[in-house]
Amino acid sequence: MSTADIGLIGLAVMGSNLALNIAEKGYTVAVHNRSAGRIDEFVAEAKAQGLDGKTIPKYDLADFVQTVKAPRSIIIMVKAGQPVDDMIEQLLPHLEPGDAIIECGNSLYTDTQRRFDYLKPKNIGYLGVGVSGGEEGARHGPSIMVGGSKEQWHNAEAVLTAIAAQFNGESCCAYLGEGGAGHFVKMIHNGIEYGDMQMIAEIYGVMRDGLGMSAKECANVFKEWNKGPLNSYLIEITGHVLDAVDEETGKPLVELILDKAGQKGTGMWSAVVAQQMGVPATAIEGAVAARSISSRKSERVAAEAIYGKPDRARTDVTLEDLEKALLAGKIVSYAQGFAVIAKASEEFGWSLPLATIAKIWRAGCIIRSRFLDQMSSAYAKGEAVNLLVVPDFVEIMKDSHPALRKVVAAAAVGEFPMICLSASLSYFDSYRQAQGTANLTQGQRDFFGAHGFEIEGRGTDLHGTWPSTLGK
Secondary structure, eight states, X not given: OOOBSEEEEOOSHXXXXXXXXXXXXXXXXXXXXXXXXXXXXXXXHHHHTTOGGGEEXXXXXXXXXXXXXXXXXXXXXXXXXXXXXXXXXXXXXXXXXXXXXXXOSOOOHHHHHHHHHHHGGGTOEEEEEEEESHHHHHHHOOEEEEEEOHHHHHHHHHHHHHHSOEETTEESEEEEESTTHHHHHHHHHHHHHHXXXXXXXXXXXXXXXXXXXXXXXXXXXXXXXXXXXXXXXXXXXXXXXXXXXXXXXXXXXXXXXXXXXXXXXXXXXXXXXXXXXXXXXXXXXXXXXXXXXXXXXXXXXXXXXXXXXXXXXXXXXOHHHHHHHHHHHHHHHHXXXXXXXXXXXXXXXXXXXHHHHHHHXXXXXXXXBXXXXXXXXXXXXXXXXXXXXXXXXXXXXXXXXXXXXXXXXXXXXXXXXXXXXXXXXHHHHHHTOSSOSHHHXXXXXXXXXXXXXXXXXXXXXXOOOOOOOTTX
């Protein structure tokens, strides 16, 4: 008998937490997993939380599908890539026209688009849903970015809206567009996240090596900053990470963690897509590069032995300088991310609602921050796509970019790596400079490749009479 409101396949950490979240919101969820043992573990978890009455474990896939009320909405939480395609093929024989598969992993948006196009003629809906918030978010309320089949979205809307985070009584869940729109927005969210994290780490490096601050002292500063303009989830957790003590040694845990940062691909995808669309996203690119450099630990150790340890003297930057520099850098990072989304909306015909995207990022997700409410309001008014020319953020940048400049300059002199913040400053300076230096670049291109150039009032495909360099 079909009794479940929704189905979910894949009971690893994120999947099981989502299922428990669904059950807690009063919906009945059927669950299935490739490993029967994991189903048993989930049953025990649900019972311990008093949610076993709203969960229906099913060990057979066909039986699982039939348990879900038609038109069926079935969430799959499996590893991105081929496992998603494999699961789709396993499900297809059991589905009926009007049913929908809802993929909530971090899939590349082009894969999502391909699956959407593959299933559409079969009258099977496909929703590529970005879910942000980590394990805690999945359990208690994530930010949910929905793309794909609009009709099937309406079938799952009540459940997805209910389990999402809330901000001032509004659900942080929205339908954004067809095909790969939801996963595209989630990808850029993660790119912004990369930039945000890297800039925080660079500021920490100055505190530690330039101001001689202990991990505890750094923690206290970040906790204080979280009460002001920098208020955000990542600033909040940074305070906790820096405050943590290793039980075995009694030392700050952060000082024992090897400085090699991992990555799962979403940041790199964001940087590549931005380049492909011709949208500068230097903060994201810098953050991806920083993680790649960090992974080359042995090379870095060898290089230090060749060049010697950095000659770091105490820097003259203040904590206020660092706070303002970080704020300016973060705004640039968000501005770049939203510019990429705006370009994708135009290029793919998605009509992505920038105000809504900023709204659903205000709670639940990893990059939630105080100023997203301002960003949402700006886009709702139809103000410029690039946040750097929106009045509210113009005022913030005018106040904070001198500090960013001071910090980046001090980092260069003091030999503090600052890939992301320096990239943000260079972008800001380039974006606001009416007369740049691309005229020389274009002259060079015409010299060696006859690519042409433009002179206002004289034409757009002009060529110079350049001297020959052959035979000299």
